[in-house]
Amino acid sequence: MYVMGTVLRHGSAAQKAAWLPRVADGSVRLQAFGVTEPDSGTDTGALRTFARREGDRFVVSGRKIWISRAEHSDLMVLLCRTTPLAEGMRKTDGLSVLLVDMADARANGLTIRPIRTMMNHATTELSFDGVPVPAANLIGEEGKGFRYILSGMNAERILIAAECIGDAKWFIEKGAAYARDRVVFGRPIGRNQGVQFPLARAYARMRAAELMLHEAIRLYEAGGNPGAEANMAKLLAAEASWEAAEACLQTHGGAGFAEDYDVERKFRETRLYQVAPISTNLILSYLAEHVLGLPRSY
Secondary structure: OOOOHHHHHHOOHHHHHHHHHHHHHOOOOOEEEEOOOOOOOOOHHHOOOEEEEEOOEEEEEEEEEEEEOHHHOOEEEEEEEOOOOOOOOOOOOOEEEEEEEHHHHHOOOEEEEEEOOOOOOOEEEEEEEEEEEEHHHEEOOOOEHHHHHHHHHHHHHHHHHHHHHHHHHHHHHHHHHHHHHOEEOOEEHHHOHHHHHHHHHHHHHHHHHHHHHHHHHHHHHOOOOOHHHHHHHHHHHHHHHHHHHHHHHHHHHHHHHOHHHOHHHHHHHHHHHHOOOOOHHHHHHHHHHHOOOOOOOO
């Protein structure tokens, strides 16, 4: 959902006509977002994947990691360096965004390695070995790709926050249902405040995070730049989902670790959002600098 926002907001008329209808009708199934690298992580300006201009095409070499859905995607929005970093340049200058046809790329030097993880998430490592990409697939102006990607990152934060809200609701409903049905010492465990209070607090935290999510969506849909709101929505929703997961697992007791109840699976999955996309600490640093006016910490 957030990947093609970069094309929608910054792509050319030809790029929009070529790709957006096919995304909408499902003929282009999934899209990948190629930003993170082994040596850069959230330090986007330090990425090394380089696209060298050769006539009417770019030739891409480098590596990406933690790229979701890459092996299942038809299209990738790829952030790479097109101008070597030189003294006096900002690290985020000289970056460009390319639209990569994944079938063509895999036939011409792109290698995809799935990464096994502790949860059900299809993520990969990519190696570009001289992969040709048509110059017509450049989004916007060459060297200004970082700001194009930022708008997509706001949409990503909003989407992930919505996922976390959904997780939190699932955990709360699952925990409350078990607390109503599970009888110990001749009474439902949900009658005990020690069981009630964690679930009720998780519900309150979830609703508060959901309100921030709605505010971020409102600003984004109005065409604004909800950097603070999108980051806060993601932060609060990720924390709410994890608190709900803890309450749900504790309510189930030993049963929560059994595959039969499905809690252990979702418990592992929702832990991801404290770390990615963008860690909780980076969000706090962003708010400290851009909202509170404190000195940059990184």
